[in-house]
Amino acid sequence: PNMTAAIEGMVNLRGEMVPVIHLPHFCGIVDSEPTNFMIATEFNQHVQGLLVCSVDNIRRVSWDDVKSPPPMLSANVSGLVTAVTKLPDGRLVMILDVEKILAETADFYKGDDLYEGIKQSAQTFTVLFADDSSVARTQIEQTLRHMKLDYISTTNGKEAWNKLQELAGQAEARGVDVSSIVSIVLTDVEMPEMDGYVLTRKIRADARFSKVRVVMHSSLSAETNKQMGMGVGADAYVAKFKPLELSAMLHKIITDR
Template sequence: MSDLLKKIDARTKLAGTNKLEILLFTLGLDQRSNRRENFGINVFKVREVMRTPEITQAPEMPPAVEGMVSLRGNLIPVIDLARYVGVKTESKPDIMIVSEYNGHTQGFLVEAVDTILRLDWTQMRVPPEMLNNNMRGLVTAVTELDSGKLVMMLDVEKVLAETNQIDDAHEFRAIQPQSDVVGRTVFYADDSAIARKQIQRTLEALQLNYVETINGKKAWEELQRIAAQAEQTGRPVKDYVQMILTDVEMPEMDGYMLTKSVKSDPRFAGIPVLMHSSLSGMSNQKLGQSVGVDAYVAKFEPHKLTEAVVSMLRGQQK
């Protein structure tokens, strides 16, 4: 298993190519459907894959959290993904995917890992409403491989938010509107409902206007519509939108490709792009910079998002 991931740190730079690489895994044979579903996780979020070490039970853990394991001197939570997703299996998973994103490290228990696939984000589709309902909103994208195998991308940000059970209401109450930027408009794109809700709460606390889209493709289509409207009125686009906030991982068009499209179109001159992602490693920040991102902020930190948005809007006014 270590051989499978030994080159993750040296992945080919995919920024601006609208491509991603995913690690495929299964959770076990579901006794209710008698099927094995196939899932994927971005390799940038995977630190390693290993046999599950001894798990220490801990009191008052969320239902899907199996316990804690010691990994190189650090205690990390272990989440039984089958139990979390609602897959009922006879056997206990004994493989652990160690995932690191948004500054958090956790273990995901799975039945087996398969391979790493390179795909184009255009192959990743927004999940049908029926699938979304059956999976309780846990799938952000779905694709069918040449073999006919259906692969679902889990909303790992939702998993993190729900299993950590963090009450962040106080963070939003602490956000105060800044008079010099109140009423400005932020355009944002994110495929995670959890992340979109956090962005919305932050912007509303700052008394900012916003336009919301669920992936890069829809964002680019809407931005082009806004640009066409601006041209008709003889005004610059920045009169309508003062900054763009984008996630990285999104079906159909990722944040790198969206940024590259914005930065190569002179109609959007003077509109800064803030990348907002759970892929918080320096390598990912450098990938963002390579396509013209103006700044980078990690997800699930409302105060840092507030600081970045306010700073960027103030800079845009100069």
């Protein structure tokens, strides 16, 4: 009752009540085949079931082979497609923005109360962030606005790296350290074109960015993921969709600079 039409109900899965989302209906596919399969997923500490018509295959794909979708494609499905990859047989596979699906079906990441308690920064500096999810980017922007911080938004690691190269060139021309232009890089882990691990390694390998702090901001919140992030040179690792924790970490980095 009082839920979006894509919510089919709930199931008892190993003693836990799990919401079930009819994925074809959510994507606007009205005349779909029968949804005879449910995929149980855990994402950002939330467990949900996704009803699908079939499961053709499960593939592991390198993020180097995952590309950003054309603007026309992402616009036509209201931003649901966050990336595209090509299989060895030539077929194209669209990758859905799960964060957007959860935000619109369960309101996990909405509400002004999410930002209550965020303190303004006593210092002025700029954060460059990279995230392929429109929902995540919106929440990051809201968090930084509440902190009264400037920011530069990018949609993947490659775009962020290219922007950093541009800013480094500007800093060199002005005779200043690049950290005076952008102080913190906030990066998602899983992104098309270039993931957060590769981006962080590139930043750490370039002496021009030695004073720039890197924070990984991901829905992959397991301890192993955090260790991997710190292992490639991140200064901090924060779980996604927790604005208070993100703002607290940014305040700490500012204070420790």
